[in-house]
Amino acid sequence: KAGVTQTPRYLIKTRGQQVTLSCSPISGHRSVSWYQQTPGQGLQFLFEYFSETQRNKGNFPGRFSGRQFSNSRSEMNVSTLELGDSALYLCASSLSPANTEAFFGQGTRLTVV
Amino acid sequence: KQEVTQIPAALSVPEGENLVLNCSFTDSAIYNLQWFRQDPGKGLTSLLLIQSSQREQTSGRLNASLDKSSGRSTLYIAASQPGDSATYLCAVQGGSEKLVFGKGTKLTVNP
Numbered sequence: 001k002a003g004v005t006q007t008p009r010y011l012i013k014t015r016g017q018q019v020t021l022s023c024s025p026i027s028g029h030r031s032v033s034w035y036q037q038t039p040g041q042g043l044q045f046l047f048e049y050f051s052e053t054q055r056n057k058g059n060f061p062g063r064f065s066g067r068q069f070s071n072s073r074s075e076m077n078v079s080t081l082e083l084g085d086s087a088l089y090l091c092a093s094s095l096s097p098a099n100t101e102a103f104f105g106q107g108t109r110l111t112v113v
Numbered sequence: 114k115q116e117v118t119q120i121p122a123a124l125s126v127p128e129g130e131n132l133v134l135n136c137s138f139t140d141s142a143i144y145n146l147q148w149f150r151q152d153p154g155k156g157l158t159s160l161l162l163i164q165s166s167q168r169e170q171t172s173g174r175l176n177a178s179l180d181k182s183s184g185r186s187t188l189y190i191a192a193s194q195p196g197d198s199a200t201y202l203c204a205v206q207g208g209s210e211k212l213v214f215g216k217g218t219k220l221t222v223n224p
Contacts, residue, residue: 004156033211043202043214056211090156097210099144099164104157 002027004093004105012111018079021108025072025093032074033102034066037088046089049074050097081112115140117205119215126193127223134188134218136203141181147212148177148188149202157202161188193222 005024013019025032034046045058049068066076078085088109092102116139126132136146145164149157161170161177163186169178176189186203200219204212 006156035212035214042216043204043212045211045213048210056209058211088154092157092212099206101159101162102147102204102206102212103159104149106156109154 004091004103006089006091006105006108008108009106010109010111012113013081015081015083015112017081018077019081019110020075020077021089021091021110023074023076023091023093023105025074025091026103029093029095029103030072031094031097031100032068032072033092033094034074034076035090035092036060037090037107038086043090046076048097055097078110083112086110086112115143115205115207115209115213117203117213117215119201119203119218121218122216123219123221125221125223128193128195130193130222131189131191132193132220134190134201134203134220136186136188136215138184138186138205138213140207141184143181143205143207146177146179146186146203146205148175148186149204151200151202151217160201190220193220195222195224198222 031050033048048056063079068074088107090107091105094100094102147162148160163179174191200217202217204214
């Protein structure tokens with residue numbers, strides 16, 4: 001059974017550019033959540049999607065957005081990149097939004113220069 | 114607002130030692146608590162999930178306990194091995210459905 005797949009694994013972007021990250025959940029999982037991990041702040045919640053609907057959003061600026069497709073795959077987009085957006089972006093997949101085990105992908109390492 | 118604390122931040126032990134990692138949370142209204150392992154530069158690997166109605170879960174050399182009323186969980190690792198070296202994270206899930214993470218405990222097991 002394939003795990004959570006995140007692409008690309010590594011990205012280098014310039015300030016002001018935009019970026020799109022992709023996450024394919026475990027087959028049968030309909031809930032996808034995104035987290036940002038930095039050395040200073042640790043893991044912080046970005047958003048959660050279930051059945052193509054955003055159920056929850058973390059305390060991030062509007063430059064951070066996401067969506068989920070009918071096959072449960074999800075994308076997140078960051079526009080007008082800032083140096084502080086450099087982080088490991090992790091996607092988690094679960095059967096449903098609440099009270100089920102979360103499985104994480106390997107992450108996308110974004111570096112903004 | 115839920116806050117999760119993990120103590121200690123770092124731990125170094127000789128191979129073969131039994132050890133305990135601690136996790137505390139401020140709001141006891143949780144659905145579950147999950148322990149993860151993270152190797153440098155990698156994603157999170159789920160180790161154990163404890164539902165709020167459970168007291169403990171075991172998987173191989175790992176045992177996790179949960180005391181919801183006091184807001185505490187422990188992860189016990191028996192007979193530690195160098196391959197156990199990693200950062201261990203605990204996370205709680207409550208009504209907001211998001212996982213709230215601690216900052217982790219970085220474990221080093223020395224051969």
